[in-house]
Amino acid sequence: MELIVLAISCIFVNNILLAQFLGNCPFLGTSKKMETAIGMSMAVIFVLVMAGIITWVTEEYFLKQYGLQYLRTISFILVIAALVQFVEMFLKKSIPALYAGLGIFLPLITTNCAVMGVCLINIKEEYTFIEALVSSISYAVGFGLALVLFAGVRERILLARVPRPLQDTSIGLITAGMLALAFYAFKGMV
Amino acid sequence: MVEAILLMLGMGVVCGSILSIASKVFYVYEDPRIAEVEGVLAGANCGACGYAGCSAAAEAVVSGEDTAGVCVISGTEVAELVGGIMGLEVGVAEPLLSVNYCDGGSRADDKYYYSGIHTCAATESMYGGKRVCSVGCLGLGDCVKSCAFGAIEMGKNGYPEVKEGKCVGCGACETACPKDILKVRTMTERLLSFNKETDALAPCQQTCPAEIDISRYIDQIRTGDYEGAVNTIRERNPLLLSCGRVCPHPCEDMCRRGVEEDAVSINQLKRFAADYEMNSGKRFPISCAPDTGKKVAVVGGGPAGLSCAFFLRRIGHDVTIFDMMPKLGGMIRYGIPEYRLPKEVLEWEIEGITDLGIKVKSNVKLGHDFDISSLVAAEFDAVFLGIGAWKDYNLNIPGEDFKGCFTGIDFLTNFATYQQEEGLDPVFIGKKCVVIGGGNTAIDCVRTLVRLGAEEVSIVYRRTRNEMPANMVEIEAAEHEGINFYFLAAPTKVIGDDNGKATHLEYLKMELGEPDASGRRRPVAIDGSETLLEIDMIVTAIGQGPDIGFKTAEGKRIGELETTRWDTIDSVNPETLQTNIPYIFTGGDSATGASLVVEAIGGGRRAARSINQFLNGEKVINEENSLFKRNIPGTIFPSVDGLVGTTRATMPELDVDYRIKCFDEADLVITEETAKKESSRCLTCCRICYNKDKEKAA
Numbered sequence: 063m064e065l066i067v068l069a070i071s072c073i074f075v076n077n078i079l080l081a082q083f084l085g086n087c088p089f090l091g092t093s094k095k096m097e098t099a100i101g102m103s104m105a106v107i108f109v110l111v112m113a114g115i116i117t118w119v120t121e122e123y124f125l126k127q128y129g130l131q132y133l134r135t136i137s138f139i140l141v142i143a144a145l146v147q148f149v150e151m152f153l154k155k156s157i158p159a160l161y162a163g164l165g166i167f168l169p170l171i172t173t174n175c176a177v178m179g180v181c182l183i184n185i186k187e188e189y190t191f192i193e194a195l196v197s198s199i200s201y202a203v204g205f206g207l208a209l210v211l212f213a214g215v216r217e218r219i220l221l222a223r224v225p226r227p228l229q230d231t232s233i234g235l236i237t238a239g240m241l242a243l244a245f246y247a248f249k250g251m252v
Numbered sequence: 253m254v255e256a257i258l259l260m261l262g263m264g265v266v267c268g269s270i271l272s273i274a275s276k277v278f279y280v281y282e283d284p285r286i287a288e289v290e291g292v293l294a295g296a297n298c299g300a301c302g303y304a305g306c307s308a309a310a311e312a313v314v315s316g317e318d319t320a321g322v323c324v325i326s327g328t329e330v331a332e333l334v335g336g337i338m339g340l341e342v343g344v345a346e347p348l349l350s351v352n353y354c355d356g357g358s359r360a361d362d363k364y365y366y367s368g369i370h371t372c373a374a375t376e377s378m379y380g381g382k383r384v385c386s387v388g389c390l391g392l393g394d395c396v397k398s399c400a401f402g403a404i405e406m407g408k409n410g411y412p413e414v415k416e417g418k419c420v421g422c423g424a425c426e427t428a429c430p431k432d433i434l435k436v437r438t439m440t441e442r443l444l445s446f447n448k449e450t451d452a453l454a455p456c457q458q459t460c461p462a463e464i465d466i467s468r469y470i471d472q473i474r475t476g477d478y479e480g481a482v483n484t485i486r487e488r489n490p491l492l493l494s495c496g497r498v499c500p501h502p503c504e505d506m507c508r509r510g511v512e513e514d515a516v517s518i519n520q521l522k523r524f525a526a527d528y529e530m531n532s533g534k535r536f537p538i539s540c541a542p543d544t545g546k547k548v549a550v551v552g553g554g555p556a557g558l559s560c561a562f563f564l565r566r567i568g569h570d571v572t573i574f575d576m577m578p579k580l581g582g583m584i585r586y587g588i589p590e591y592r593l594p595k596e597v598l599e600w601e602i603e604g605i606t607d608l609g610i611k612v613k614s615n616v617k618l619g620h621d622f623d624i625s626s627l628v629a630a631e632f633d634a635v636f637l638g639i640g641a642w643k644d645y646n647l648n649i650p651g652e653d654f655k656g657c658f659t660g661i662d663f664l665t666n667f668a669t670y671q672q673e674e675g676l677d678p679v680f681i682g683k684k685c686v687v688i689g690g691g692n693t694a695i696d697c698v699r700t701l702v703r704l705g706a707e708e709v710s711i712v713y714r715r716t717r718n719e720m721p722a723n724m725v726e727i728e729a730a731e732h733e734g735i736n737f738y739f740l741a742a743p744t745k746v747i748g749d750d751n752g753k754a755t756h757l758e759y760l761k762m763e764l765g766e767p768d769a770s771g772r773r774r775p776v777a778i779d780g781s782e783t784l785l786e787i788d789m790i791v792t793a794i795g796q797g798p799d800i801g802f803k804t805a806e807g808k809r810i811g812e813l814e815t816t817r818w819d820t821i822d823s824v825n826p827e828t829l830q831t832n833i834p835y836i837f838t839g840g841d842s843a844t845g846a847s848l849v850v851e852a853i854g855g856g857r858r859a860a861r862s863i864n865q866f867l868n869g870e871k872v873i874n875e876e877n878s879l880f881k882r883n884i885p886g887t888i889f890p891s892v893d894g895l896v897g898t899t900r901a902t903m904p905e906l907d908v909d910y911r912i913k914c915f916d917e918a919d920l921v922i923t924e925e926t927a928k929k930e931s932s933r934c935l936t937c938c939r940i941c942y943n944k945d946k947e948k949a950a
């Protein structure tokens with residue numbers, strides 16, 4: 063039961079994009095086309111789950127063991143970067159279509175604050191391994207949800223008449239703000 | 253401390269070895285040239301080339317999708333480096349250039365005074381504009397700021413001017429301009445664009461069938477940039493010397509100054525610019541796009557064919573003109589007489605067009621010497637049919653085959669051929685000649701007959717002077733030259749003598765009755781009013797239609813070509829001029845029926861646009877929001893205030909007594925001084941803003 067509540071709070075209430083405002087560059091960058099948005103969401107889910115596991119293990123079995131928590135940030139960067147590199151190579155070989163769709167955005171995940179943020183939250187909240195796993199998956203799903211919703215809206219905006227100075231990123235940001243307000247309504251839930 | 257170092261080292265080693273193993277396992281072969289090409293590209297990842305960043309562009313080059321000149325922001329140096337890597341010749345890509353389509357914005361009054369952010373974008377979104385004119389340039393210079401190359405400057409008249417040498421065609425200004433006034437286009441796109449409802453167009457340009465940017469060239473004449481004026485005209489009309497002489501200028505009927513007083517003498521200004529080039533002794537350069545390797549056959553070398561060939565050649569296609577006559581020009585050579593358009597002038601003009609690399613095969617007739625299937629066999633990718641309207645209509649009255657009866661086109665072409673070729677028998681000229689009809693052909697026949705020494709020359713026309721379709725100046729000139737006019741007279745019979753020679757023309761007098769469907773009052777015959785006119789030569793010039801004899805000559809694919817009941821070639825859409833046989837296009841008189849030179853020139857360019865689409869494998873469609881044969885609503889004013897009454901430049905003419913004895917050109921060109929004065933009468937209208945004389949005086 064607690065895990066379900068945790069999942070819901072991660073997906074909706076504390077949505078990584080719309081409540082915590084982490085990972086906003088892929089949010090704006092890959093949300094113009096539904097196809098890319100879905101690809102990006104998948105990549106983030108994949109990377110985030112892996113990163114969640116690996117950073118939890120790193121923290122629990124290496125950093126904590128030797129009392130080296132002050133190395134947390136730098137060692138997390140190292141493992142996440144290596145992981146993303148790995149995912150990139152894997153995709154290029156096995157799913158070239160997805161690789162082409164994500165284009166220059168895949169390497170962006172390396173420096174993605176959403177990934178780093180979730181890993182740090184997991185540690186800060188002192189989650190157990192299972193909790194960390196659930197939180198990583200849920201945050202990633204929340205990311206995907208927001209991104210896909212947003213891409214849907216943006217595809218519609220393309221057809222609408224937008225005043226020139228507001229076109230493109232500007233209207234994107236305004237829409238993102240409204241989506242965030244909508245997600246704010248989940249606040250009382252958990 | 254030691255633990256920290258050990259831990260980081262350990263993690264580094266583990267990550268490193270996993271990655272190196274992975275890179276082995278997941279290795280994908282990638283052309284090493286991609287990385288090399290990417291290395292020399294600008295690296296700005298700006299996306300102006302149309303690819304997602306430099307690496308995508310490099311991939312496109314290596315895969316052969318794009319040329320070495322892919323990077324729009326770096327110059328030839330980079331293109332050469334890329335070419336070196338790829339072992340390619342550097343293709344001379346057509347340069348993109350930014351063009352400002354509004355010249356008049358600053359002339360309009362300001363509508364709002366806004367003290368907020370001074371940018372076009374803000375002003376546009378707040379009020380839709382700052383000027384009275386809601387269409388044109390706002391003059392606040394967002395484009396100037398957007399240009400990273402310093403190619404745009406605010407000109408002294410308050411609208412941006414593009415420096416061609418500096419513009420790289422990156423498109424930043426086009427994005428920055430909230431009014432769609434700055435457009436980045438290749439020459440091909442510019443040459444093939446047509447008036448759109450959303451464009452800023454002066455009434456004259458909206459009306460001109462060739463869609464010449466009239467206010468721009470008039471402005472260039474005013475500032476003394478005659479070469480610029482010629483180039484502006486040539487973007488739409490390759491026959492400027494001819495049009496400058498014979499065009500009945502429908503544009504002047506719509507001239508905004510003409511609402512209150514005399515219209516600007518647009519056509520005389522065109523002739524002035526065109527003559528300036530010819531008299532300067534050199535030809536202004538005409539640029540052509542790189543060769544595309546596509547072959548097009550143009551059948552008929554009249555204005556429509558010449559225009560189509562000119563534009564196709566300029567956008568890089570390989571064009572051959574086939575014509576049944578010995579020389580090119582069509583009706584403007586064999587119909588319009590020497591005194592209106594001297595052959596020497598026409599020769600100079602046509603030479604300039606064919607010199608662009610257009611091949612010409614003359615003395616070959618479609619349906620006799622070659623046919624569509626032989627063109628297909630010779631690997632022509634598309635065919636343009638601009639065969640004009642060369643078959644005279646008959647009156648269908650008794651006695652039309654007596655000796656001394658001729659038809660208009662036959663008479664004029666025979667005489668023109670006689671004038672241009674050696675060793676031909678002279679054409680028959682009567683003493684008392686009558687020409688039947690009220691169009692240009694009829695007037696040209698009578699004016700030619702006068703010059704050939706006929707003693708008495710008359711015109712017989714069914715309706716009145718007001719209904720004559722001929723150009724007004726022509727009618728007036730004929731009156732000055734002593735032609736008799738019989739109006740409201742309908743020929744009924746030709747009477748001949750025993751030798752089969754025509755001696756009299758019988759006609760019925762008419763009166764105007766009820767208006768017909770077209771609103772013109774229909775002439776009705778007065779019973780018993782038969783009148784005889786003594787003559788020895790009759791020329792019937794009551795209209796002509798295309799000669800589509802080649803259609804039946806084959807019975808193959810061409811037999812399916814759809815034609816109308818007037819024998820004109822039908823097109824699927826009058827705006828694309830593609831026929832029901834997809835690779836055949838048409839234009840000019842053969843599509844519209846006997847019409848005007850400018851109309852044929854516009855049609856030729858229209859067809860060139862469609863042919864280009866067809867050759868590129870695109871769908872053949874007309875321009876979106878196109879303004880075809882209509883005006884933008886709300887841009888034609890019923891009255892125009894603030895004009896201070898000026899008079900139009902008069903046309904210098906040869907003295908009547910002298911000119912009727914010879915074929916010297918009757919109309920003369922205006923002087924430079926008059927041209928300057930006349931060009932300053934232009935209001936430089938855009939769509940709605942205009943320059944009031946009062947303001948100028950103040």
Ligand SMILES: Cc1cc2nc3c(=O)[nH]c(=O)nc-3n(C[C@H](O)[C@H](O)[C@H](O)COP(=O)(O)OP(=O)(O)OC[C@H]3O[C@@H](n4cnc5c(N)ncnc54)[C@H](O)[C@@H]3O)c2cc1C
Pocket residue numbers: 498499500551552553554555556557574575576577580581582583584587588616617618619638639640641642661664692693694696723799802839840841842846847848849850852
């Ligand atoms: C006497 C006269 C006076 C005119 N005066 C004016 C004027 O003052 N102002 C104005 O604007 N317009 C005037 N016009 C109209 C103008 O000349 C035409 O509208 C214009 O020339 C049409 O151009 P086109 O290219 O469609 O046809 P054309 O000029 O008729 O050219 C057709 C070409 O096709 C060739 N051709 C025809 N059949 C074949 C075939 N089977 N095989 C190969 N080649 C073929 C012909 O040799 C010719 O070169 C006048 C017309 C006439 C007859």
Ligand code: SF4
Pocket residue numbers: 454455456457466467470506507508509510516518933934935936937938
């Ligand atoms: S005033 Fe000049 S721009 Fe306006 S309609 Fe007349 S010629 Fe064209």
